[in-house]
Amino acid sequence: MTVNGPGTDGEDPRIGRARASVGIALMALQQIEDDLADLADPAGLAEILRELFREDDPQAGLCGSLAQLLAVAGAVADRIEDDGQDQDGEADREVSGLLEEAAAFVVDSAGLRLHYATRTLHPVGERE
Numbered sequence: 001m002t003v004n005g006p007g008t009d010g011e012d013p014r015i016g017r018a019r020a021s022v023g024i025a026l027m028a029l030q031q032i033e034d035d036l037a038d039l040a041d042p043a044g045l046a047e048i049l050r051e052l053f054r055e056d057d058p059q060a061g062l063c064g065s066l067a068q069l070l071a072v073a074g075a076v077a078d079r080i081e082d083d084g085q086d087q088d089g090e091a092d093r094e095v096s097g098l099l100e101e102a103a104a105f106v107v108d109s110a111g112l113r114l115h116y117a118t119r120t121l122h123p124v125g126e127r128e
Helices: 013-037 042-052 062-082 089-121
Strands: none
Touching: 013 042, 042 062, 042 089, 062 089
């Protein structure tokens, strides 16, 4: 029997783990989406949305975690450039800048909009 999966055929095992982790995250998000589908309570909706972006601890929410992941990817792009492994350093700076902007967008734009939405839906539920 031959195993055909992540990590075979010389593939970096980190790629396989990332692929599997994204699959798990997608299943978890699908569960949240399914739970939202029949929700009729604004306070319940607001509380679920607060789990996506926690203003009091942004890293604890989904948006903060995604932003952190993108920031680490940006730091890796910088390190690759600094190590001189890539002949086109300008392209790496562009990549790290794009990743840093994406991280900021997730927290600043998406996170702020989630905060406003939850505050509108259920202001009493605001965390102190």
